[in-house]
Amino acid sequence: MPVPGADAMLRQVHERLAAFPRQLKTVAPGHHHITLQFLGETDADTAGRLREDFRALAGIAAQPCVLKGLGAFPGIRRPRVIWCGLDADIEALRRAQRAVEDITSRHGFPREIRPFSPHLTLARVRGEGKAPVELGRYLADNAATVYGETRFDRIVLFKSDLKKEGPIYTALEEVPLG
Numbered sequence: 001m002p003v004p005g006a007d008a009m010l011r012q013v014h015e016r017l018a019a020f021p022r023q024l025k026t027v028a029p030g031h032h033h034i035t036l037q038f039l040g041e042t043d044a045d046t047a048g049r050l051r052e053d054f055r056a057l058a059g060i061a062a063q064p065c066v067l068k069g070l071g072a073f074p075g076i077r078r079p080r081v082i083w084c085g086l087d088a089d090i091e092a093l094r095r096a097q098r099a100v101e102d103i104t105s106r107h108g109f110p111r112e113i114r115p116f117s118p119h120l121t122l123a124r125v126r127g128e129g130k131a132p133v134e135l136g137r138y139l140a141d142n143a144a145t146v147y148g149e150t151r152f153d154r155i156v157l158f159k160s161d162l163k164k165e166g167p168i169y170t171a172l173e174e175v176p177l178g
Helices: 011-018 044-059 090-105 133-141
Strands: 024-026 063-073 081-088 120-125 146-152 154-161 168-176
Touching: 011 024, 011 120, 044 090, 044 154, 044 168, 063 090, 063 133, 081 090, 081 146
Parallel strands: none
Antiparallel strands: 024 120, 063 081, 063 146, 081 120, 154 168
16 A cells, blocks of 8 residues: 655655665655555466456545554564554554455465554665664654654555666556545
8 A cells, every 4th residue: 555645754764764874775765655465476467367356445445544653673672674653543454454365365375474564664674784773762762753644545556676776666556445
């Protein structure tokens, strides 16, 4: 699910994280989204069938949301992924995620074993590198900071091509939510 307006709301966070280019790989502005399911390598025929089936998701209601708090997976002491939290109807987002999994499982994609934890990925720690100590303090200091309000108003089936400079996303199907 793309996040309208996230770039402007998270600009200061992005600038702060981008100050650590050797340790962190930031998510480029314009690429903020909630991953409902990662599919990996998918052949063109399957992608075409998924595009058709994704149209059934139009009945899902759009969701208001507040971008709130910074954190890390697995934790701020040894982060691998830096994220922005969501203050939203998490159960409604889980229903949207399950609806996507219902579609993809019919095409042979496995359901996620881990519980769905909606968030916006802001950066990843590079390789086996260590995150800067000041990053942990920054995350802790901003664990409850509100960055703005948005509305999740569409689900997009993306194709991503990984390039050295970062992924290139192409929308294969975009479903507006009611």
